[in-house]
Amino acid sequence: MRELTIPIEVNGKEHIYEQIYQYIKKEIIEGSLSEGDRLPSTRALSEHLEVARSTVGLAYDQLLSEGYIESVPYKGYYVCRLEGMLYLEQPETKKEEKKPLRQTVRYDFSPNAVDVSSFPMSVWQKINKEVLSEHYNEILELGDPKGDPGLRRTICQYLHSFRGVKCREEQIIVGAGNDYLLMLLGVILGEGRKLAIENPTYLRAYRIFSSIGYKISAIPLDENGMQVPALRESAADTAYIMPSHQFPTGVIMPIGRRMELLNWANEKEERFLIEDDYDSEFRYRGKPIPSLQSVDKRGRVIYVGTFSKSIAPAIRVSYMVLPQELLERYEKNCSFFSSSVSRIQQNVLAEFIRGGHYERYLNKMRKLYRNKHNQLCRLLEVFEERFEIYGEGAGLHVLLVSKDPLVTEEELVEKANKTGCKVYGLSSYRIEQAIQDWRATVLIGYAGLTEREIEEGVAALKRAWLLEENE
Amino acid sequence: MRELTIPIEVNGKEHIYEQIYQYIKKEIIEGSLSEGDRLPSTRALSEHLEVARSTVGLAYDQLLSEGYIESVPYKGYYVCRLEGMLYLEQPETKKEEKKPLRQTVRYDFSPNAVDVSSFPMSVWQKINKEVLSEHYNEILELGDPKGDPGLRRTICQYLHSFRGVKCREEQIIVGAGNDYLLMLLGVILGEGRKLAIENPTYLRAYRIFSSIGYKISAIPLDENGMQVPALRESAADTAYIMPSHQFPTGVIMPIGRRMELLNWANEKEERFLIEDDYDSEFRYRGKPIPSLQSVDKRGRVIYVGTFSKSIAPAIRVSYMVLPQELLERYEKNCSFFSSSVSRIQQNVLAEFIRGGHYERYLNKMRKLYRNKHNQLCRLLEVFEERFEIYGEGAGLHVLLVSKDPLVTEEELVEKANKTGCKVYGLSSYRIEQAIQDWRATVLIGYAGLTEREIEEGVAALKRAWLLEENE
Numbered sequence: 050m051r052e053l054t055i056p057i058e059v060n061g062k063e064h065i066y067e068q069i070y071q072y073i074k075k076e077i078i079e080g081s082l083s084e085g086d087r088l089p090s091t092r093a094l095s096e097h098l099e100v101a102r103s104t105v106g107l108a109y110d111q112l113l114s115e116g117y118i119e120s121v122p123y124k125g126y127y128v129c130r131l132e133g134m135l136y137l138e139q140p141e142t143k144k145e146e147k148k149p150l151r152q153t154v155r156y157d158f159s160p161n162a163v164d165v166s167s168f169p170m171s172v173w174q175k176i177n178k179e180v181l182s183e184h185y186n187e188i189l190e191l192g193d194p195k196g197d198p199g200l201r202r203t204i205c206q207y208l209h210s211f212r213g214v215k216c217r218e219e220q221i222i223v224g225a226g227n228d229y230l231l232m233l234l235g236v237i238l239g240e241g242r243k244l245a246i247e248n249p250t251y252l253r254a255y256r257i258f259s260s261i262g263y264k265i266s267a268i269p270l271d272e273n274g275m276q277v278p279a280l281r282e283s284a285a286d287t288a289y290i291m292p293s294h295q296f297p298t299g300v301i302m303p304i305g306r307r308m309e310l311l312n313w314a315n316e317k318e319e320r321f322l323i324e325d326d327y328d329s330e331f332r333y334r335g336k337p338i339p340s341l342q343s344v345d346k347r348g349r350v351i352y353v354g355t356f357s358k359s360i361a362p363a364i365r366v367s368y369m370v371l372p373q374e375l376l377e378r379y380e381k382n383c384s385f386f387s388s389s390v391s392r393i394q395q396n397v398l399a400e401f402i403r404g405g406h407y408e409r410y411l412n413k414m415r416k417l418y419r420n421k422h423n424q425l426c427r428l429l430e431v432f433e434e435r436f437e438i439y440g441e442g443a444g445l446h447v448l449l450v451s452k453d454p455l456v457t458e459e460e461l462v463e464k465a466n467k468t469g470c471k472v473y474g475l476s477s478y479r480i481e482q483a484i485q486d487w488r489a490t491v492l493i494g495y496a497g498l499t500e501r502e503i504e505e506g507v508a509a510l511k512r513a514w515l516l517e518e519n520e
Numbered sequence: 521m522r523e524l525t526i527p528i529e530v531n532g533k534e535h536i537y538e539q540i541y542q543y544i545k546k547e548i549i550e551g552s553l554s555e556g557d558r559l560p561s562t563r564a565l566s567e568h569l570e571v572a573r574s575t576v577g578l579a580y581d582q583l584l585s586e587g588y589i590e591s592v593p594y595k596g597y598y599v600c601r602l603e604g605m606l607y608l609e610q611p612e613t614k615k616e617e618k619k620p621l622r623q624t625v626r627y628d629f630s631p632n633a634v635d636v637s638s639f640p641m642s643v644w645q646k647i648n649k650e651v652l653s654e655h656y657n658e659i660l661e662l663g664d665p666k667g668d669p670g671l672r673r674t675i676c677q678y679l680h681s682f683r684g685v686k687c688r689e690e691q692i693i694v695g696a697g698n699d700y701l702l703m704l705l706g707v708i709l710g711e712g713r714k715l716a717i718e719n720p721t722y723l724r725a726y727r728i729f730s731s732i733g734y735k736i737s738a739i740p741l742d743e744n745g746m747q748v749p750a751l752r753e754s755a756a757d758t759a760y761i762m763p764s765h766q767f768p769t770g771v772i773m774p775i776g777r778r779m780e781l782l783n784w785a786n787e788k789e790e791r792f793l794i795e796d797d798y799d800s801e802f803r804y805r806g807k808p809i810p811s812l813q814s815v816d817k818r819g820r821v822i823y824v825g826t827f828s829k830s831i832a833p834a835i836r837v838s839y840m841v842l843p844q845e846l847l848e849r850y851e852k853n854c855s856f857f858s859s860s861v862s863r864i865q866q867n868v869l870a871e872f873i874r875g876g877h878y879e880r881y882l883n884k885m886r887k888l889y890r891n892k893h894n895q896l897c898r899l900l901e902v903f904e905e906r907f908e909i910y911g912e913g914a915g916l917h918v919l920l921v922s923k924d925p926l927v928t929e930e931e932l933v934e935k936a937n938k939t940g941c942k943v944y945g946l947s948s949y950r951i952e953q954a955i956q957d958w959r960a961t962v963l964i965g966y967a968g969l970t971e972r973e974i975e976e977g978v979a980a981l982k983r984a985w986l987l988e989e990n991e
Contacts, residue, residue, distance in 0.1 A: 114913075115809050116744070116774015129776050165660040174652050181645050189636040189832035225696035225836070225860035232703050236731045256856050260707045261732070273587070303587015305600050338586050361660035363863040365696070385727050389696035391865055392834040442585075 053089060057098055065100055069108035077117050077128055088118060088126040155469035156506030160297060160446035162497025165361045167413055172406050173397065180396045192392045194384050196223025200399040204368050207402060212329060213339030214352055216370045225365045225389035227355050228257055233386065234351065234369065235261040237379050238287065238321065245285035247275050249478035251296045254289055254325065267480035270295065274302035277309045287321045292341045293329040297478045297492050299440025299448060307341050314349035323351045330359045330411055332443045333419045348372030356398065359411060366390055366398055418445060421495045421503060428507040435515065446494035448475065450487070458489040461514065468509040524560060528569055536571055540579035548588050548599055559589060559597040626940035627977030631768060631917035633968025636832045638884055643877050644868065651867045663863045665855050667694025671870040675839050678873060683800060684810030685823055687841045696836045696860035698826050699728055704857065705822065705840065706732040708850050709758065709792065716756035718746050720949035722767045725760055725796065738951035741766065745773035748780045758792045763812045764800040768949045768963050770911025770919060778812050785820035794822045801830045801882055803914040804890045819843030827869065830882060837861055837869055889916060892966045892974060899978040906986065917965035919946065921958070929960040932985065939980040
């Protein structure tokens, strides 16, 4: 047994028991006290240090519970064996975060931006307050893994009325964003699948399914969407499609092609279609086209939609509608996953929809986006000699396709960049950068810009792409 | 070309264009109009039906965009080919939802319950309101995939002060609950891993990693935690452990065992330890034991924690701290995953912590749980003749281990059930139900019960387990 003379600061910042604990711990770590060494009894040490015995007791308890010492009945406290490595405070080297060089983008024509300036924050706030005070405790509990029944019922009704989706609320799974739901869907569908995906596409889905080990076949599009012969040639058992409004091409899949895809899915067991209906809310002509799910008679379609696009990106609420067969697999294998959305947010959202605020907001946004869309299309008329314009009538961007086969996409993007505009080359949405039969194509999104910015931005694009050569 | 005599209800519920559209669609679907049939021109049909030409135009536009008809320049409108399947409204059969028979559980000693009755809802509400009004638009945008920098900074400081975690804020990933983060971690770590997991354990983690295809080795525990020789015998490259307070056994891993595990991880490339620090906030004796991450010098530990346990289950916010090597993989392969937590909630939570409310709430809860814990342990003294009591001093449950080798777990659970108590058998947390060297063991959680319920519940358990035989 060693005598421990611990320098105690009686009025120090640290409690006396803490000082004793830290001292002994340090001695053990540094090897001054080693395996099997016996510590003084609490009585002996307390007398030696002239502190209360209970204070020493506290320090020993802490050392005991962290496993630095052990207590042998009727014998005393002994230092434990510590494996090789030692505990030393050593600040990690701080790695400088690399910040990308900021380019001066004055007009960002991002196809993924949304306009949140009209969001009825005061309504949202009011509902938030009501939900928090009315439900109180219950709302803090975990809740249904699929999502709150009230919200699912509301989504079910909404999908039925607005998208023709036919389902029961028990088929709906609410999740924190599409990325999460696609990961979960990967678990439900099981390992080793082969996924056909439109090319070009929303690369996020491509990346998620690749990251969970799915083999991906990139299927080319024609003016009606995914080419079915190419789908048949691939060994795919699942296809990920955006029939209402393909991103980024803007193709709207006609009923004939939808039927062909459903027939493909019906031909074999274990074939499924994932319908991503990501921005069906924004359509400026005619009435919305019913979902693919609505014409699926045999439970082959998984319908996925989101509020992140239609309300605000920060609202991390998406939903998927599982066909019966997959619902059963979910119940069996995956229902242990806790819901990934806070119940508070689920309740606020349900109330927002039920109270008619969502519909009003959608109508307002549709009008706002339509105005921007029409303004942009009008301003783009001046480009018609050199470009074809595609994808109008829906969504939040249009495509400009160069008529000149010698113009490259990079050239367009770079020239735009020089006049302060950021436009998005179509090739960045391609899965494979192989032979391209498309001419140079750029995406022009408008949702995130004000009408004034759209006007100025298009003027800048004109300088970039039309005037330059005349100067 | 067929003459179409469409019965128009001028003052009907549906707009006239809608009636025309529905009529023609139905004709096509039912085969009365078939592939290649030419429709009357808009002029002809409008004259025939005595409606405005633009009304017919609207109906044709809708049919065009849904792909039922096509327009051939200078010729007119033709019915498209529809693949075999037809669109028919046919309500799906409603499956009755099976509701489990409700048993009359008066005292649910669930080890997973939490007490949310003291949650400072008014503070949360106030911060919510401030956050929504101050940040307004910005907060509706998508934000950083890892989580808001402000929240990550706050978590970083909190983890450093309270758990000794050494990290930079860029190593922190915020996610919607542990389940999500473990799925994401699975993607970061990559396919085909072999995971060692404590047995018994938190089965959720077991299920998640199984569902993403990891091979699982169930490693037995001794009184210091996961047995290292068994870990070495398994071919595992990753181990999932709860060193601060193992669930469900309550084992607190001493420093010696921690070092052994770290040494195991250091011996080979690609070995990692996942430290789940799920309820380290609730410890009733001594000061908290620093995290395993805090003694990891070589970046082998992934630290995972959650606010769902310490604030409320509905707060779906968890976080993980990635070591440098995995951070780089995340940045390279996974940073496209959008954040799964609403920015509103992230900001409210950050403010809740920064304002000191979290610490105050934790102190309050620790006191509240300590009182319940002490009360329960006092009441359980009467069982000491027949049971050993383990796992006190931390967490939200204790274990009762029968001293009688003939008593079975089922017996204990069933008898308790008859007196209105729900207790949880240890075997339901076991990965494999093989040979059990443990005696019949039940978990008694107390967090979800009031002090009065604990008193009444334990009295009921006494009737169930002690008195019966004397009657």
